[in-house]
Amino acid sequence: MSTPTTSFDDNGSAQPRVLLVDDDEVNLMLTAIALRERGFEVVEVTGGDSALAALAETAPDLVVLDALMPGMDGFQTCQALRARPGYAQIPVLMLTGLDDDVSISRAYRAGATDFFVKSSQWSLLAGRLRYMLRASLTRIELERSKFRLARAQDLARMGSFDWRRGEGLGQLWLSPEALRVFGKNPDERVSVRALLRMLGAGQRRGLLRMLNEVVTHNAVLATDLSVVLIDGRQRVVHVEAEAEFEHGHGIGYTGVFQDVTDRRVAEDRIRHLANFDALTGLPNRRQLIWRTERALEHSRRLGHSAALLLIDLDRFKNVNDTLGHAAGDELLMEVARRLRACVRHSDQVMEGALEAAGMRSHRTLEAVGRLGGDEFVALLPEVTDEADAERVADRILEAMREPIYVAGQECFVTASVGIAMFPRDGLNLADLMRNSDVAMYAAKTAGRNAAAVYTPQLAGRGREKIELESHLHKAIERNELVLHYQPKVDVRAAKMVGAEALMRWQRGSVLVPPGDFIPLAEETGLIVPLSEWAVREAARQAKIWQQNFGFADSIAVNLPSRLFERSDLVENIHQSVSAYGVPHKAILLEITENNLMKDLHNVSLSLHRLNEIGVEISIDDFGTGYSSLAYLTTLPISELKIDRSFVRDLGITPQSSAVVSAVIALARSLGLRVIAEGVENLRQMDVLHRLGCSVMQGFLFARALPPDDLETWLKQTVLPRKAPWIGSTSDEPVPRVVGRV
């Protein structure tokens, strides 16, 4: 019977579809015609049964039901329809007689959306239907947005609540999502009391006090609660709510609960990462600065002293270098653990309480922290005097005494501690840090494994030196050290026969000569890592030259005697040359005569072992020391180097040439090579040559040059035979007086 027009569908706006049910065919017909006239699509049926049967196929947007019908009447039809899945919300209009009050109320009970008194005023009916459709759409939208809100809240672990003032703690209503936040089922009820029971006892009292305050003033409520759920899980729940008013009186609150545990955990983690050292778990530099500034503020206000202890491990680099970084890290962790026990260390500062609570709260600032590397700081926020701080420093030195087991072996670690006192040694963090640093280096200079208190004299006297040392300390890591090479020349053959490596320190734009830092390095022990580095670097350079121009001679490296005492010297050199794939003889070690004599006994064993693997030894500054000539016969020495002081006076004083010829004769008789250094002019060269020494080094030939410059020098001066020193000897016959060495 329905004749749907397509014109509405064509322009996209769907015609509302009405299922019209009336047993009176006349009314059915008229109503249908009237509604179609007004833009509805109408499906006509004449009874309740056929209406229910037509539902699925019709899929109406609304249903118009005559109330009184034979058989299944409108009320029964409506009830049956509502019971069908999907039809709980469809708008149903019940048509009743004008004076039929009973039917009207029955209609609502049966689930009708509205009623309409039959009349022939069709516009009214159409208007009512349109209104119902709009209301229904609004309702569907509302349902949808309620659903979306619930879902969004669920995802955000959030849920709403309402609280109404009332007897005792009032009435609390939680949405299903809010119940879920507290680990409850949607059908459970949670009273205020039950909620309070989920808080710890300590928190409960404070919260109640706060709630009272908030509720009294109808203020905004926003706080975090730590709750323990029924399954024992600990969660942090954020609550935020605003007061609701009726006639100007606060009647309760409405707001949300949100589980913010994850966020809180992440925040805590970020805070921890930002403030604590990842390796040792100690406060890091940033946290130490923060604590120190707080502590100084407090000291300033209350007029007491504080102390800053800078703790630096002695020779930690050795551990790292010999046992590896993993072992180094392990050692630092153990050191951190011991240091922490030396002070009243607090991981957490009672931040808020700092101002408010008792006078002693600044004590929680006390801590040991790690500045980086092997540097630690102990902050003592309140000390009576410097003796107080020294006691802590002694505790620290004592704590290091026990060996530390790392990488399966015992390590003995000592520390040097510098103490600076507030306000005496500095009024701010920067001064205290610098002065504790000065004191620490003073302790190191004095022999390490000790504590030193800062004094102005300390700074005045050794300030520069101490700063220099502190920088030299880091020079290797920062790649600030370079080697320059002075060629050794055989003037007879007019060619380079080797080079001596000389260390330079490229400090910013300044090239520091060795005289300015080698003595200091010797004094502080830094000479050891410096020399080890020099051997490695020389081996690397030998390889490069080998590749660039077939260099097959040796590079001489100066070593202090203390290095020869080290049991791992041979192994070190072996590793250095192996690393670059050059033979052992590519490295020649120079030791001064004085050094050699000082430690002859300890050094000789090393010399033998070095000689066995092919590393040659040269005696530097020969002729200046109190040599026992006997040792020359027992030691595996390959070369004597005539000291520059004799060379300088050659041709001026007869004594000098006497010494030089004696050295040459000695070398010849012992089968040693001889080389003269400090050759600055052709006169000196001539005399040496005549005396039988043809291998030399000095400014006459070349200064110590950067490796690239040395190559240029070779290419532009030696190979084209352009230097003044080349013509003057090579043309002469070999003098008779000079014996073959």
Next chain:
Amino acid sequence: MSEPSDALLSARLSAAGVLDAQALARLQELDPGDKAGLVARVLTTYAQSLQRLLEQLRVARQDADAQGQRHVVHTLKSSSASVGALKLSALCADLEHRLREGLTLGLEGPLDDLCAEGERVLAALRQP
């Protein structure tokens, strides 16, 4: 058989005093310009329905079926009003009221009147 035009039909029936002219005019408004022969179709449907309902009423009276009688007068009341059989509609309304109140006495007269009016309207509608 070709239906007489709605306008003619309406004029005849109202002139005969069977159907209300105003009601017929409202029906005609539903079908402006007479295109669908709406009035004729409605009246045909009404006539069929009226005949069936009068028969149902007779049976219900014989059986003393008050519910059946009530249903007939209820239905007839509104459809008669729609086509303008106002007298018949009024009789139906009166009887529906009495039946709903549960009255059983004194119904015979009004029921007879109703049947007579029904037959009269039916006869008028069936006039060629």
